[in-house]
Amino acid sequence: MTRWKAAGSHLALSLLVIGGIAITAFLLWYPHGLYKVAGLDRILLVMLGIDLTAGPLLTLILYKPGKWGLKFDLIMVAIAQLAFLGYGLHTLWGGRPVFLVGTPETFTVVFANEIADEDLAKASRPEWRRLSWTGPVLVGTRMPTEPEQRHAVIEEFMAGGAGIERTPKYYMPFKDVAGQILEAAERAPGAVDPARLMPVVSRRGEGQLLIDPSTALPDWVVTRDNGKSR
Template sequence: MDKSEATAMTGAPAAGLSRTRAEKRRLTRWHASGAHLLISAGIAAAMLALMLMVWYPPPLFQAAGGNDLALILIGVDVVIGPLLTLIVFKPGKWGLKFDLAAIAVFQLAALLYGAHIIFLARPAFIVFVKDRFEVVSAVELRPERLAAARFEQFRRAPWTGPMLVGGEWPNDRAEQQKLLDANLAGEDLQHFPKYYVPYADSRREILAKADPIARVREIEPAAGKIIDEWLAKSGVAERDVRHLRLRARHGWVAVLIDRQTAQPVKMLLIEKP
């Protein structure tokens, strides 16, 4: 073997090592933070899709406070995690793997906690109460009250989106008094699943309480305008729908129901504080 061949053989590993080191040097904190941001944004987008498509279907996303919860989740998951990576990342830094692992654990814990809160706060039932709809979240339903429901399907909070149910006012005076007492504490029929009945069973009462759209224009012009805009876009005839209000934690929603079946046709956000 001549001298030139020996030099080539010994120089090859050194050149490869130099390229590896150069590649490591090119991986900056901005690259690491950007990659972290993309991963976090993907996770947040998946969570947001779950909220919008399952737990908080619009307009309940706004009316039930889902958008506020989503902003908190995004703030923690999408902003804080990548920002911490930007601060601590330095190629070749001693303890870098530990720092990144700690950030990942913190971010995962925050994500799981946020997802748990969002899950508990999800709308569980949309209940017809007297002359309106009320949204009750899963966290508002005590386990013992769910267990007391007369119908099996109401003994657990749904996982796949809010369930539309009817509410039946009790005939027993003692039960009526209990409801009145609960009302003083800020609770109403929707907080007691034992008064829930299948939605179809309340159809006549719901239709009797629903207003024609002309009536809405008279008493709530702003709501009437929003409804008229939707009717014009959708092509649904005004005579085919009736209106009831839905009260949620963060706003009022106009519920347009079929004038014969009482099934919801459209929900429109009217007011959000």
């Protein structure tokens, strides 16, 4: 086998592995096109670039039929590639969406590494006290109407708190804020049906989320921060 065939085979295997990871992430963790505001494309491109550099390119450089120590070299290349892939998977796992939080003003995508364990433990419902493995959980929240509670929220935020969108103790069933979301939602431009749009944000991007005009349930991210359509 020539070095080009060896590198080509390694490249095909690498693309297969990265492609499988990408498809799984898209389908499992990013419903409604949330990848558009979650920076998933950038994360996967970095993973792909590093993986290709640490794998097929090194194979192309080092592979020589009959070379002494070739087996050892290839084992080291595989170990390096697996190490980079493991780091990429760890980053992808820690940055997966775990909550989609609806408020009367916007939807917020919350990632696993944005919620502290002590805050998670204070959630009012057991199902909100764990970080989802299978995509973001839809919840609602809003600023309290009582002055004392509102003041407490503001004080927490000013003291370095994560804000109500990233603090599970303030979460409530989505249906409790659906009516206010529908009141604030805008009609989708050029839509022939009563579709509505709400802003959707994350710490990696922002866009517009199409929502059901009767339930306020999310449908699809139709634009992202660069203004391109779906």
